[in-house]
Amino acid sequence: MRIVHLHWTGPPVTGGVETHLNALIGQLADQPCEATAIVGTPDAPGCAHHPALDIAHPATAELTADLAERLADADIVHWHNPQWHKPEVVTAVVDRLRHRARPTRFVFDLHNIDDDPAQWAFLATLPGTIATHSPFVAGEVHRALPAAPTHTLPLALPLDEEPFPLPGTDGPTVLQPSRMTRWKGSHLSLEAALTLLDDGSDLHFVHAGTRHLIWPPGIPDTLLHRARTWRDKGRVHFTHYTPAQSWSAIRAADVIVHPTIDRGTHGEPFSLAVAQAVICHRRIIASDSGNLPALLAGYSAAAIVPAGDTRALTDALRHALAQDAPAPTPDDLALAAHLRHSFATAGRHHLALYRTLTTT
Secondary structure, three states: EEEEEEOOOOOOOOOOOHHHHHHHHHHHOOOOOEEEEEEEOOOOOOOOOOOHOOOOOOOOHHHHHHHHHHOOOOOEEEOOOOOOOOOOHHHHHHHHHHHHOOOEEEEEEOOOOOOHHHHHHHHOOOOOEEOOOOHHHHHHEEEEEEOOOOOOOOOOOOOOOOOOOOOOOOOOOOEEEEOOOOOOOOOHHHHHHHHHHHHOOOEEEEEEOOOOOOOOOOOOHHHHHHHHHHHHOOOOOEOOHHHHHHHHHHHOOOOOEEEOOOOOOOOOOOOHEEEEEEEEOOOEEEEOOOOOOOOOHOOOEEEEEOOOOOHHHHHHHHHOOOOOOOOHHHHHHHHHHHHHHHHOOOOHHHHHHHHHOOOO
16 A cells, blocks of 8 residues: 655654654554655655645646656545645645546545634545544534544654753753744743743743744744843743654653643644653643643643733743642553553554545
8 A cells, every 4th residue: 555645844844743744654664555755845854855845836737747646656645734735736636636547545634723714615625534633623623524524543753762951950941842933822931931030930941943944933022032131141042852852851841831822723733742741741831722621631730721811821830830740640640651652553543544445
């Protein structure tokens, strides 16, 4: 069975989809199938490149036809987030492949979704199975596309680890492990940390995911100017690490913050970083966005704050820094084991779905 995954970006672009895709291709390499990834990012490790998928450049009819030809012998084409970019490319490639004598089976993977009606209308035109990775996203799909065949699959995450020394060892460390962007609430966590530092708190604030960004972070210049003083003092740090180094970084932090700002359809779709923090039993402060409350339900070291509420985030962070981390409960350990197992076995679950699709 030949499986081809398509995505607009690949590593080293910072993001959960890129991390998942790279790990999934690695897991499928150990399964009885041939799996490859084609992305729009040139020189992406572990991925082939095709310019029709490059979101920075328009695609021509010739490029689109060439991409379809490269997919001609695939049994499964698994397209990640087809609704976000270049719908004309998706439509043209799908139409070419679906009308062949041996039609291709499609999986359309929805990682990050929106409430834009045009996106849902476009998804309704695509012939294939929809894949999601959390009850939150699955529920939104069922609401918007009730007739669409939908499967919820586990995400893949690399479990190999490499060391990464977090900057700052004198005093507790607060880490935001997501990519730096306004949607992830980077401005909120930065402002909360600056407020506590201005008030005399002894802490280091570290924000990861500050390189290889697709879009500017959207942090107000006034906030970045305010942060410059504490960066010069060695208390605020903007850093970057690889997925393999993320385990070491998360374990070294005292508090993990993940304040995604949207409560609606465009809420946090899963959060690999928060799941890692659960596995590492870190104290976590997260917003009530998307899948985060469900992911952290019953986790003893979590606090949920209203999305977009800087004061609530600041108060929760102040409280967390004043407390010793609780010992993991049996429920914490069970949740950590479940998450780790799901990350390690995602490839087998994906292959099981592909086999079902090619035999029906």
